[in-house]
Amino acid sequence: MTAVDERSGRVGPSVGAARVVGQRLAPYLPILVAAALLALIPLRYRDSGSLMGVATEGMLFAAYAVAFNIIFGSTGQLFLCVGALAGVGGFASAIISDRVGLPLLVSIVLAALCSAAIGGLLSWVSVKRALDTIFIGIVTLAFSLSFQNFVLGRRDLTGGETGIFVEAGSDTLLHDRVSPYYVFLALVVGYLVLYRTLQRSRVGWAFRALRDDQLAAELSGVDVSRYRVFAGTLGSAMLGLAGALQAHSGRGFIGPSTYAFGDVDVRVLVMLAFGGIGTLLGPVIGAASLTWLDELLVDYAQLRLVLYGAVIVVLFLGFRRGIVPAITDYVRTRIRR
Amino acid sequence: MKSALLDGIVLGLQYGLLGVGLTLIYGLTGVLNLAHGQIAVLGAVVVSLLMGTGLPAVPAILAGLAVSGAVLLALDLSVMRVVYRQEGETRILLGLLLMLGVGFMIDGFLAWRYPIEQLGLRIGGDPISILGVRMSTGSLLASAITIVTGLVLVAFFRLTSLGRGVRSVIQDEMGARLCGVNPAFVRTFVFGLSGVLAGLVAVTRSMTGPIGANNTISFTVLALIVAVVGGLGSVSGAFLAGVLLGVVDRLSSFYIGTYITTIILLVCAALTIVAKPSGLLGRPST
Numbered sequence: 251m252t253a254v255d256e257r258s259g260r261v262g263p264s265v266g267a268a269r270v271v272g273q274r275l276a277p278y279l280p281i282l283v284a285a286a287l288l289a290l291i292p293l294r295y296r297d298s299g300s301l302m303g304v305a306t307e308g309m310l311f312a313a314y315a316v317a318f319n320i321i322f323g324s325t326g327q328l329f330l331c332v333g334a335l336a337g338v339g340g341f342a343s344a345i346i347s348d349r350v351g352l353p354l355l356v357s358i359v360l361a362a363l364c365s366a367a368i369g370g371l372l373s374w375v376s377v378k379r380a381l382d383t384i385f386i387g388i389v390t391l392a393f394s395l396s397f398q399n400f401v402l403g404r405r406d407l408t409g410g411e412t413g414i415f416v417e418a419g420s421d422t423l424l425h426d427r428v429s430p431y432y433v434f435l436a437l438v439v440g441y442l443v444l445y446r447t448l449q450r451s452r453v454g455w456a457f458r459a460l461r462d463d464q465l466a467a468e469l470s471g472v473d474v475s476r477y478r479v480f481a482g483t484l485g486s487a488m489l490g491l492a493g494a495l496q497a498h499s500g501r502g503f504i505g506p507s508t509y510a511f512g513d514v515d516v517r518v519l520v521m522l523a524f525g526g527i528g529t530l531l532g533p534v535i536g537a538a539s540l541t542w543l544d545e546l547l548v549d550y551a552q553l554r555l556v557l558y559g560a561v562i563v564v565l566f567l568g569f570r571r572g573i574v575p576a577i578t579d580y581v582r583t584r585i586r587r
Numbered sequence: 588m589k590s591a592l593l594d595g596i597v598l599g600l601q602y603g604l605l606g607v608g609l610t611l612i613y614g615l616t617g618v619l620n621l622a623h624g625q626i627a628v629l630g631a632v633v634v635s636l637l638m639g640t641g642l643p644a645v646p647a648i649l650a651g652l653a654v655s656g657a658v659l660l661a662l663d664l665s666v667m668r669v670v671y672r673q674e675g676e677t678r679i680l681l682g683l684l685l686m687l688g689v690g691f692m693i694d695g696f697l698a699w700r701y702p703i704e705q706l707g708l709r710i711g712g713d714p715i716s717i718l719g720v721r722m723s724t725g726s727l728l729a730s731a732i733t734i735v736t737g738l739v740l741v742a743f744f745r746l747t748s749l750g751r752g753v754r755s756v757i758q759d760e761m762g763a764r765l766c767g768v769n770p771a772f773v774r775t776f777v778f779g780l781s782g783v784l785a786g787l788v789a790v791t792r793s794m795t796g797p798i799g800a801n802n803t804i805s806f807t808v809l810a811l812i813v814a815v816v817g818g819l820g821s822v823s824g825a826f827l828a829g830v831l832l833g834v835v836d837r838l839s840s841f842y843i844g845t846y847i848t849t850i851i852l853l854v855c856a857a858l859t860i861v862a863k864p865s866g867l868l869g870r871p872s873t
């Protein structure tokens with residue numbers, strides 16, 4: 251039938267099958283390469299508990315950034331509540347497992363569902379009321395700050411300013427020095443595979459259409475509202491899952507600053523803007539670069555906020571699509587010459 | 588109850604002044620100034636530093652207001668030029684993100700260099716009794732300044748040709764241009780004005796309690812809530828919303844509790860957006 255079949259007939263059927271499998275897997279190759287590179291990091295920093303902690307946090311933020319990329323990058327909904335949605339997951343999972351006493355896995359799943367419900371509701375309301383980007387931003391920011399006030403105010407539930415220690419999960423591999431890194435790496439790889447699969451499916455096609463031109467997409471039969479809500483719900487579930495895993499890993503401590511707007515949303519926004527909004531590996535590259543930069547500037551913690559602000563301004567003035575796409579474009583045009 | 592109500596009105600006037608600066612810039616250019624509180628506190632820190640060198644209060648305050656105004660003026664003349672070249676949704680998103688970045692820069696700078704610098708203007712004099720409630724001289728002076736500023740603003744926008752020019756650009760930029768109004772000049776003017784107003788809020792707030800680097804974000808958030816509830820782009824709406832929210836604020840922290848208060852204010856803003864995006868007095872956008 252096709253050229254592939256003819257050639258495979260000549261050299262044996264297995265090669266053709268391999269080629270077909272290869273073609274199927276080719277789009278996932280960048281993920282594999284990135285995962286392999288990232289898997290090598292613990293070999294170097296295994297001995298230092300604090301550096302492994304930094305690397306693990308970097309992976310967590312990569313997971314946040316991929317999830318936020320699905321909401322903001324794919325459907326243009328400016329959710330300024332990444333930290334709050336992750337926090338809903340984190341606190342819900344901690345409370346369900348420690349206070350109610352359900353098994354760890356069940357509580358994590360329930361927590362992710364909580365985040366999904368809230369994110370989906372925010373998305374549904376903004377779609378129903380046809381809110382502009384700016385109003386989605388304000389509504390989600392209001393939710394973000396309300397959540398933070400709730401965490402600070404309901405001491406009995408969340409420990410207030412002091413936070414709570416999460417008991418559940420302390421006997422699992424999440425509390426080792428090295429293995430939490432691999433848990434979060436697996437999470438990021440899973441999210442990336444999901445992102446790529448979405449991109450290649452009908453859903454991704456609809457995302458691209460509605461991002462390019464909402465009216466045109468609607469006219470050609472794309473149910474814009476449904477895909478927006480879908481992206482909002484899915485992304486929020488991913489944020490909740492990552493936040494819940496964070497609550498049960500490491501020192502098992504979560505407080506108001508773990509999921510604060512200034513600590514999570516700002517960083518995720520910078521990471522995504524740096525890596526490139528709407529790209530596959532952009533969020534991961536952004537997370538890795540910013541984590542590395544943070545570690546370099548660890549003695550100048552005060553300057554960090556100034557630097558973040560400057561990065562946002564420079565990025566959106568000069569490289570609106572992100573540094574990574576700008577560089578790849580440059581390299582590509584060089585190679586073609 | 589009566590004292591909470593009066594306190595609420597005093598606080599609300601300040602909220603209104605805070606919202607006006609934000610609402611003017613958004614109405615005119617579509618830029619949501621998420622650095623509003625940071626610029627306000629920057630002015631207050633300048634006043635405090637100058638007064639620390641022995642300068643009398645009035646020239647120090649004027650210098651602080653000038654710095655706040657100058658920062659926004661400089662932003663309008665540099666970074667915002669890129670924003671004005673964009674249209675529609677892109678312009679709004681770009682303006683919002685750039686201002687967010689500027690806000691972080693000022694925030695980080697203040698936390699780095701002046702983490703404990705605080706402006707607290709102590710106004711002497713005995714408390715004055717109004718309707719049977721004893722009010723401190725500081726909060727009365729702050730309210731008086733705010734009310735005068737509000738009246739001057741309203742008069743300016745109704746009576747002077749520059750004020751009418753600003754309103755005409757808010758309504759229809761092309762039409763204003765045809766009538767000989769220069770939109771670029773109006774924008775620069777309003778950015779400067781908004782900066783001065785931001786500085787003024789920080790100064791009047793410091794008459795009732797100290798203002799420092801940790802107030803930046805709460806100022807920005809309050810300005811945002813007030814501007815949204817009042818209707819983005821409406822000056823009188825901002826004052827109305829400010830007073831309403833101030834009263835809600837005082838009453839709910841009087842009867843319910845402080846952490847719920849912030850949540851109530853935020854929910855007010857969110858509900859306003861969902862129910863009536865144009866706010867109390869804003870014109871519905873087409």
